[in-house]
Amino acid sequence: MADSPKLPIGARVRYYRRKHGNRSQAAIAGLCGITERYLSLIETGKRTPSPDLLARLAAELDVPLAALLSTDAPSKSSASLTTAPDIARALTGYGASRAGPAATPADLRERIEHAWGTWQSSEERFTDVEELLPPLIADVEHAVRFYRTGSDAMTRREVLCAAADLYGLLRSYCRRTGRLDLALMVADRQRRAAEDADDPIRLAAAHWNLGHCLLSQEGGAEEAGEVARLATEQLRDVPDSDEKAAMEGALELVQVVADAQRKHWWDARERLANRAAPLGKRVGNSNIQWTVFGPTNIHLHALSIEMLAGESAEGLRLADEVDVSHLPSRERQFTFTLELARCYDLRREDAAVLVHLLDLEKLSPEDMARSSLATDMVTGLLRRARPTYRRQVADLALRLGLA
Numbered sequence: 001m002a003d004s005p006k007l008p009i010g011a012r013v014r015y016y017r018r019k020h021g022n023r024s025q026a027a028i029a030g031l032c033g034i035t036e037r038y039l040s041l042i043e044t045g046k047r048t049p050s051p052d053l054l055a056r057l058a059a060e061l062d063v064p065l066a067a068l069l070s071t072d073a074p075s076k077s078s079a080s081l082t083t084a085p086d087i088a089r090a091l092t093g094y095g096a097s098r099a100g101p102a103a104t105p106a107d108l109r110e111r112i113e114h115a116w117g118t119w120q121s122s123e124e125r126f127t128d129v130e131e132l133l134p135p136l137i138a139d140v141e142h143a144v145r146f147y148r149t150g151s152d153a154m155t156r157r158e159v160l161c162a163a164a165d166l167y168g169l170l171r172s173y174c175r176r177t178g179r180l181d182l183a184l185m186v187a188d189r190q191r192r193a194a195e196d197a198d199d200p201i202r203l204a205a206a207h208w209n210l211g212h213c214l215l216s217q218e219g220g221a222e223e224a225g226e227v228a229r230l231a232t233e234q235l236r237d238v239p240d241s242d243e244k245a246a247m248e249g250a251l252e253l254v255q256v257v258a259d260a261q262r263k264h265w266w267d268a269r270e271r272l273a274n275r276a277a278p279l280g281k282r283v284g285n286s287n288i289q290w291t292v293f294g295p296t297n298i299h300l301h302a303l304s305i306e307m308l309a310g311e312s313a314e315g316l317r318l319a320d321e322v323d324v325s326h327l328p329s330r331e332r333q334f335t336f337t338l339e340l341a342r343c344y345d346l347r348r349e350d351a352a353v354l355v356h357l358l359d360l361e362k363l364s365p366e367d368m369a370r371s372s373l374a375t376d377m378v379t380g381l382l383r384r385a386r387p388t389y390r391r392q393v394a395d396l397a398l399r400l401g402l403a
Contacts, residue, residue, distance in 0.1 A: 098142035105158035207231030225258035249279035
């Protein structure tokens, strides 16, 4: 078949499960008479289905058995560019409800950390977390309700901390999928959960998330800077620790971006060098509260300032001094490569622009499809590409749905 993926059997099962309705593992497993865990092992290549089970899977996935055994290459399907409906429904109270005993804090913590790891490292992070998040939202919110009136204060606090961490992930996801309304809503839920848990570090992370929501809105830079400034002040009475230093540094970077967006270039550079850099030097390259704060991230913000200021030569000089391959966040690696492409774009060095755009596609095709800056650069290359690489540009535009 022309659209069968050239993948191992388990990966083909996963491919068609997502392609044909993006149904959950639990739903397919139940219909095939196996456990969700066993289907997960099949999809990850740790178990091989029997011929009978493979036939049942093919029937439930609505594909011929040959499709799960074929070695033909798949046709590329475009990524969904909006928030998954199941996630939106879960966040607005219209998803599947939960009853009975709630999940334990340890179970929720393990699942949330897995979801965060997937979001920061997977090449298909949007598709992957869209499967994980709806049941996780329902379970976390059920647990918050379940333990709210109980007598176990420690368990209640652990559940609230887990909820705050989940909402932090949801803020990033919703912002990246274009639902700033939902991003602001979950940022506020994160703040409330952190306040109820009396956790100052998570409260700082909630304000950091809110700051990023505001930075994404036109004209929101001033408010973002003020949110970050006030959150930094609230940390002053918190005992000294690396966690506190990392959150102070992350909040300083919000103010750096706010200054840059308002074209206060020297204020941004000064804050980066005098406020954020010393904190980064102290904590090193960390990922406290999934902020990826540290010297490398600070260096990337220096590049961002120069890119926004139109100082492409200085931006390229800074880019030569940093290695992003070890960063735990694929998003930060993507942003670095995107800004590097933009610096070459400002200089009209089109061959270099194309090289970095192709790197972006390899790094994260789903982020590529969602990036207006990346797609704008591809469109610009289409208009002026030389014959020697025009076909490569045209093919890239076609894969992005731009031609």
